[in-house]
Amino acid sequence: MPFQFFSSPHLHQGKGISQLMFQVIYALVPAIALYVGYFGYGVLINIALAVIAALATEALMLITRQQPLTPFLTDGSAVVTAVLLALCLPPLNSWWVPVVGTAFALIFAKHLYGGLGYNPFNPAMVGYVLLLISFPKEMTTWLPVQELAAQPLSLKESLTWVFTGTSVQGIAIDALSGATPLDYTKTQLGLGQPMAEIRTHPLFGTLGGKGWEWINMGFLLGGLWLLYKRVISWHIPFAMVGSLLTLALLFQWLDPTTHPSALLHFVSGGTLLGAFFIATDPVTAAATPRGRLLYGVGIGCLTYIIRTWGGYPDGVAFAVLLMNMAVPLIDYYTPPRVFGQNRRP
Amino acid sequence: MKKRRLWSFPGGLKLPDHKSPSTQTPIAPAALPKQLVLPLQQHIGEPAEPVVNLGERVLKGQVIATAQGYLSAPVHASSSGQVVAIDNLPIPHPSGLSAPCIVIETDGEDAWGERQPVENYRQLNPSQLRNLIRQAGIVGLGGAGFPTFIKLNPGPEPRVETLILNGAECEPYITCDDLLMRERAEEIIQGIGVIGHALHARHCLIGIEDNKPDAYRALAATATEGIEVVPLPTRYPTGGEKQLIKVLTGQEVPSNGLPIDIGVVCHNVGTAVAVHRAINLGEPLISRIVTVTGSAVARPRNLEVLLGTPIRHLLTQCDTEIDCIDRLIMGGPMMGFTLHHDAAPVIKTTNCLLAGLQEGSRQPPVMPCIRCGACGEVCPVQLLPQQLYWHARAKELDKLQDYHLFDCIECGCCDYVCPSHIPLVHYYRYAKSEIWAQEQEREKADLARQRYEFRRQRREREQQERAARQQAKKAAVAPSASKTDKQAAIQAAVERARAKRTAQKKTIDETPPSQ
Numbered sequence: 001m002p003f004q005f006f007s008s009p010h011l012h013q014g015k016g017i018s019q020l021m022f023q024v025i026y027a028l029v030p031a032i033a034l035y036v037g038y039f040g041y042g043v044l045i046n047i048a049l050a051v052i053a054a055l056a057t058e059a060l061m062l063i064t065r066q067q068p069l070t071p072f073l074t075d076g077s078a079v080v081t082a083v084l085l086a087l088c089l090p091p092l093n094s095w096w097v098p099v100v101g102t103a104f105a106l107i108f109a110k111h112l113y114g115g116l117g118y119n120p121f122n123p124a125m126v127g128y129v130l131l132l133i134s135f136p137k138e139m140t141t142w143l144p145v146q147e148l149a150a151q152p153l154s155l156k157e158s159l160t161w162v163f164t165g166t167s168v169q170g171i172a173i174d175a176l177s178g179a180t181p182l183d184y185t186k187t188q189l190g191l192g193q194p195m196a197e198i199r200t201h202p203l204f205g206t207l208g209g210k211g212w213e214w215i216n217m218g219f220l221l222g223g224l225w226l227l228y229k230r231v232i233s234w235h236i237p238f239a240m241v242g243s244l245l246t247l248a249l250l251f252q253w254l255d256p257t258t259h260p261s262a263l264l265h266f267v268s269g270g271t272l273l274g275a276f277f278i279a280t281d282p283v284t285a286a287a288t289p290r291g292r293l294l295y296g297v298g299i300g301c302l303t304y305i306i307r308t309w310g311g312y313p314d315g316v317a318f319a320v321l322l323m324n325m326a327v328p329l330i331d332y333y334t335p336p337r338v339f340g341q342n343r344r345p
Numbered sequence: 346m347k348k349r350r351l352w353s354f355p356g357g358l359k360l361p362d363h364k365s366p367s368t369q370t371p372i373a374p375a376a377l378p379k380q381l382v383l384p385l386q387q388h389i390g391e392p393a394e395p396v397v398n399l400g401e402r403v404l405k406g407q408v409i410a411t412a413q414g415y416l417s418a419p420v421h422a423s424s425s426g427q428v429v430a431i432d433n434l435p436i437p438h439p440s441g442l443s444a445p446c447i448v449i450e451t452d453g454e455d456a457w458g459e460r461q462p463v464e465n466y467r468q469l470n471p472s473q474l475r476n477l478i479r480q481a482g483i484v485g486l487g488g489a490g491f492p493t494f495i496k497l498n499p500g501p502e503p504r505v506e507t508l509i510l511n512g513a514e515c516e517p518y519i520t521c522d523d524l525l526m527r528e529r530a531e532e533i534i535q536g537i538g539v540i541g542h543a544l545h546a547r548h549c550l551i552g553i554e555d556n557k558p559d560a561y562r563a564l565a566a567t568a569t570e571g572i573e574v575v576p577l578p579t580r581y582p583t584g585g586e587k588q589l590i591k592v593l594t595g596q597e598v599p600s601n602g603l604p605i606d607i608g609v610v611c612h613n614v615g616t617a618v619a620v621h622r623a624i625n626l627g628e629p630l631i632s633r634i635v636t637v638t639g640s641a642v643a644r645p646r647n648l649e650v651l652l653g654t655p656i657r658h659l660l661t662q663c664d665t666e667i668d669c670i671d672r673l674i675m676g677g678p679m680m681g682f683t684l685h686h687d688a689a690p691v692i693k694t695t696n697c698l699l700a701g702l703q704e705g706s707r708q709p710p711v712m713p714c715i716r717c718g719a720c721g722e723v724c725p726v727q728l729l730p731q732q733l734y735w736h737a738r739a740k741e742l743d744k745l746q747d748y749h750l751f752d753c754i755e756c757g758c759c760d761y762v763c764p765s766h767i768p769l770v771h772y773y774r775y776a777k778s779e780i781w782a783q784e785q786e787r788e789k790a791d792l793a794r795q796r797y798e799f800r801r802q803r804r805e806r807e808q809q810e811r812a813a814r815q816q817a818k819k820a821a822v823a824p825s826a827s828k829t830d831k832q833a834a835i836q837a838a839v840e841r842a843r844a845k846r847t848a849q850k851k852t853i854d855e856t857p858p859s860q
Contacts, residue, residue, distance in 0.1 A: 001657075002686050003673045005441065007771040009757030010678040010702055011360065011517065017712050017764045071710050117713035117765075233722065282717035287731060289721075331732075338749045339355065339726040340587060340600035 017116075020231055021076025024277065025083060027226045031218030031273070035087070038145050038211035041158040042091035047083055049162075050098040054082035057103045061111040077116050081105055084124040084277060088270065088317070089131070090142045092153070095162050097138055101127035121324045122284045125317045132317070144178040144203070145211035181209025182269045182313040185260050194257040208267035216267040223276025235289055237275040239296025240303075244271065247304040265304070270316035274299070278316065284324045291327075291334035298323040349575050352595040354588045356725040357580045358758050360517050360679070362556055367520045367638040367645040372528055374649045375635075376662060380429070381449045381653030383409065383420050384436045387692040388484040389491050390416030395447055401428045404458030406629050409447050412479065418492045418693075419482045422458075423631035423651035426451040437656070437675050437692055441685035449653070460627035466539050471497070474543040474624065481623030482630045482693075486615035487511060487584075488676055490694040493616055497543045499605055506608035508546035509593060510537060510617060512553040512560065513577060513584035516677025519697040521634040522614050524647045526553065526560035529618055530567040536617030537572055539624045544610055548572070550593050551614070554579040581679065582756040586611050588725055600752050615696075635659065635691055641669040641701035650691050656698060657687040665700050674699035679757040712765040720759030720769060726752050730759035730769055737776040742783060745776050753777075 035043045058078040062069050082102050089098055105127030113119045132139045153161065160166065179187065181203050188198045198204075207213035226232045248262035265271060270278070279285060279299050286295035299319045306315025386392035393410035403409055403422040410420040430448035438444070466474060479494035499505050510533070514522040526533065537549050549572045553561045556579045565574040577583055577592055587598045589611065596607045604611050615633065622628040631652055638645035643664035650659060660667060667687065674681040675695055720730035728749055736744040753773050760769045822834075 001667055001670075003670065003684060005685060006672050006683045007768055007774070008674075008676075008678075008680055008682060008755070009760050009770065010672065010674055010681070010683075010699075011757075011761055012766065013762055015762075015764055016766065017715060020717070020764050068710075071712060075712065077715075115713065117715045233718070282715050285716075287716050287718040287721060288729065292718075331729075335729055335732075335748070336355075336721075336727040338600060338728060338752050339591075340597045340602070340752070341749070342599075 016075075018074055018076045021080050023226065023229055023231045024080050025076070027222030027231075028083060028087070028219075028277065030221050031215055032083075032087070034211075034215045034218040035091075038215060039091035039143055040153055041155045042093065042143065042153075042162070043086070045158055045162050046086040046089050046091070046093060046098050049095055050082035050086040050102045051079055053099040053102040054078040054106055057106040058111075061107060061115075065111060065115065067115065072116060075116060078106060081110070081123045081127075084273075085127045087273060088124070088128045090139060092141075092143050092158060092161060093138060094165060097131060097135065101131045104130050117283055119283055120327070122278060122281050122320055124281075125278060125320050128317050129321060132312075140179075140183065142178060142180050142183075179203070180269070180313065181212055181264075182307065185264070186307075186313045189258060189260075195260060196257065208264045212269075213267040216272045219272035219276060223272060226276060226280075232276065232280040233289075233292065235292035236279050236285060236296040236299075239293045240275045240279055240300040241266070241271065243297040243300030244304050245300075247301060251308070259308070265307070269307070269314035271303070274303070274316035274320065279320055279323075284320075284327065286327050286330045286334070288331055288334045288336060290336070291330040294330050294334065295323050295327065298326065349573065350595075351575070351577065352592055354583075354591045354725050355727045356723045356758060357582065357588075358723055358761060359579070360581045360761075362579070363517045363638075364520050364523065364556065367518070367636050367647060368523060370644075370646045372524050372634055372647045372649055375651070375654060375659055377424060377451055377453065377455060377651070378654045378658045379451060380655070381423055381426070381451060381651060382434055382446045382655060382690040383423070383449065383653040384434075384444055384446045384690065384692055385410050385420060386436075386444060387420065387490065387652070387694065388418045389489065390414070390418070392445065393417060393420045395431055395445075397428050397431075397447065399428055399431065402426070402452075403428060403449060404456055406460060406631060407458040408480075408629075409449075412482075416492060416495065418484050419480065419629075420447070421482055421629040421631050422449055423653050424449065424451045425454050425456040425458075435686045435689045437684055437689040437695060439682040446690070462627035463624050466624050467542060471543045471545070474539065478543075478620055478623055480629070481619070483616065483619045483623060484630070484693050485613055486619060486633060486693065486696070487613035488680070488694055488696055493612070493620065496610055496612065497540065499544055499610065504608055505544045505546045505605070505610050506548075507594060507610075508537065508541055508544060508549040509590060509604075509609055509611040510549060510551040510614050511584060511586070511589055511611055512551055512557075512564070512614045513589055514557070515554060515579070515581045515584035516679050516681075516697075517581075518638050518699055519636050519677050520638075521636045521647050521696050523557045523560050525618065525634055526557070526614055527563045530563040532618045532621050533564065533614050534567050534569060534572065535625060536619070536621035538569075539620050540612060540617060541571070546610065550575055552577050552583070552589050552593050554583055581758070582725055582754070585725065585754055585756060587754070600749070630693060633691070633693065633695065635695055636697040637663045637665075637700075638697065639665075639670075639674075639700035639702065641666050650695075652692060653690045655688055655690050656684065659691065659698060660687060660700060667700075670700045672701065678702060679761070680755060709766065711767055714765055714767060717764060719762040719764065723758040723762050725756060725758065726754060728753060733776070734767065734769055734772055737772040740776075740779065742776070742780050745780065750776055750780070 055078060058073060062072055085101050085105060086098055105123040109121050109123035109126035110119045184203055185198055203209055205213050223237060227234055244265055245262045248265040251259040252261050286292045302319035302322055303315040306312060306318055391414040394413045395410045397403060397409045404425045405422060407422045408419050409422050412419045426449045429450045433443040434446040436444045475494045475497050483493040484490045485493060512522055512526050541549055551564055551574045553576055555576045561576050568574050582588055583592060590604055590609050591597055598604050599606055619630050632649055634647050635650045636647050637659055673684045675684055676697055714731055716731055724730055732748050733750055755770050757770050763769060
């Protein structure tokens with residue numbers, strides 16, 4: 001009896017791209033729950049809008065590019081991009097902010113480069129940076145933590161605000177908004193306030209910004225789970241957090257009055273989301289072990305530089321995009337030593 | 346017992362081993378088939394040359410084809426009977442092509458020919474031993490099938506420090522070495538004696554993965570002075586020669602070198618038994634142990650099979666539902682290849698027949714590479730599989746060699762973990778064959794160029810010679826070529842012609858009349 005030909009190996013672990021992507025989403029659940037707890041329903045609305053926009057854009061682009069719909073729509077990559085982007089947005093936004101950001105990310109940063117696997121830049125970060133530099137007002141109008149807010153908004157009120165721009169209680173968004181801890185620190189340092197005084201502001205809790213510190217712990221938890229599940233390797237998060245903390249400790253030691261503590265850097269802004277979820281995006285990160293260390297160190301250092309001397313309070317997104325550019329070069333110069341060979345090529 | 350220090354190789358995988366189904370029963374002899382089909386090539390190198398005629402009666406163990414060239418091995422009749430065909434028949438090969446085979450119709454007597462066991466192999470010198478092993482047609486039984494006697498020739502001076510016996514058997518499903526070690530530990534140790542003597546090896550290490558405790562115990566109990574049985578952590582591909590050497594000795598075989606370069610020689614446990622039988626019992630290699638297993642096999646087990654037994658014959662003996670086989674694999678699920686037909690026979694390198702898999706294989710569709718790097722993490726050679734994949738797709742053959750394509754051992758680890766289900770190993774094999782083909786083309790082109798150059802030079806030389814001749818002629822004529830001497834020149838030519846004619850006439854006159 002004749003049989004069909006197959007090429008070896010004949011076994012496969014079974015895990016596909018969609019499993020990897022959904023594991024990333026599961027790992028985000030604790031942080032999302034904490035985020036909603038501290039900042040209200042706006043976070044969920046952002047995520048929902050971004051995911052819907054992502055799937056619609058993805059489908060449209062696949063049709064335009066004449067690619068099969070099912071395998072690519074279900075691979076989970078668009079959803080991950082959407083969720084990551086949504087988590088970077090202020091918790092209460094006009095509906096078009098997440099929609100425009102996601103659509104731009106998927107069309108310009110992903111599909112115009114050839115779709116899944118071919119994009120040189122992290123799509124979520126491209127979307128975020130587009131929004132940040134094009135709509136600075138919308139992107140810096142952050143809600144304060146709910147315990148500091150005058151009135152926490154209900155789901156219905158949040159939805160109304162997102163879609164109509166008016167609050168049920170007639171309160172303008174300006175009355176509800178405030179600065180993020182990193183933003184506040186930067187402004188106050190610019191005004192010559194010493195660090196010790198800044199830290200006494202009610203925005204700050206025990207480790208860093210109130211609420212922010214625990215959301216970041218959520219990212220850390222999810223990140224460690226991803227490490228345990230071997231979805232990501234330790235190199236990038238370790239190198240990025242390590243280099244950021246090293247620089248922060250160094251400057252804290254040199255002059256603690258004008259430099260935020262390393263701990264504040266650790267639990268603020270995009271540090272842990274960036275380290276475990278954004279910088280580790282396989283498509284755009286370095287692929288060799290030593291390359292990943294270099295890539296992580298690059299992001300950590302650039303983040304510190306932009307936070308400290310740059311024009312933006314947080315620098316993770318810019319740092320990631322800048323290092324994305326260096327990835328081909330890094331990979332080229334960091335191949336591992338081949339078994340049985342003495343010299344590197 | 347003092348614990349031996351072990352090393353580790355990069356990458357590798359922990360695989361579900363699926364070994365227990367075929368280890369429940371001891372090794373059993375397979376039934377004698379009606380016909381034995383013996384391919385002339387069952388090893389790496391040159392095929393053997395038939396030395397029997399159609400209709401000739403042969404005895405078990407009789408040479409039916411002799412080795413041709415150095416890298417070759419003879420073929421023996423695996424049972425007594427009559428040669429009924431020497432023809433192209435399906436053989437177990439990835440290509441699925443047919444190849445020359447000798448077909449023996451068995452007579453059921455299984456009558457041995459003459460056997461000449463060596464009484465005391467220690468009295469023979471290494472070269473005599475090698476010759477006997479060569480005549481016995483022994484090739485590596487681990488799967489690659491390299492003629493064994495060549496590996497027993499370490500070079501002019503004895504420099505073998507360590508003899509390693511490979512009992513790792515790291516591929517899932519395969520258990521033939523496991524059962525062999527459990528049941529025939531004594532024969533393995535005897536074989537080590539012979540090999541060790543031929544190589545002048547200082548000591549011997551037998552590496553066994555720790556998922557085979559019975560095999561370990563059996564060998565440890567039988568091991569003699571100078572032989573150490575070492576349990577190894579179970580990790581694929583520990584049974585790869587270079588990986589095994591690294592784990593046991595901490596040394597890396599140079600990338601384009603051989604184990605002997607670092608004083609190590611590595612043989613499979615099955616090969617050791619074959620060597621023992623050839624020397625101490627005078628039996629050539631005519632049978633081997635084959636694992637018959639897989640989801641379509643109702644009674645998975647290990648059989649001692651005469652070489653040349655048709656695979657279908659074995660499958661039916663293990664109650665296999667042939668119709669349920671989605672793929673028939675020779676070898677393990679990671680490195681084995683699919684057979685195109687079950688009419689192909691068992692050959693010297695058939696360690697396992699895998700009829701259907703118990704669990705999922707690669708699922709389509711193939712998605713784009715997301716550069717996750719999982720392939721690089723599991724690569725035991727520390728290559729960059731994804732870079733190789735890109736370059737293979739782009740047919741950048743030079744780049745592939747820069748990224749050490751030829752160091753790839755095709756273990757399939759990268760393929761196993763790839764979340765995009767890309768058939769990576771397939772790409773590498775394809776790229777390797779492309780490079781070989783290109784090299785052959787280049788050689789051909791070089792030869793053609795050489796030939797052309799040679800012809801051109803010859804023509805030039807001839808032209809020059811012709812020109813020189815003409816010039817010489819001209820030079821001879823030149824003094825009388827002046828205008829005033831023209832008359833004289835013509836006169837001289839006429840005279841020359843006349844002289845020639847008379848001379849010719851003279852020769853004809855002088856020629857004796859024909860008789």
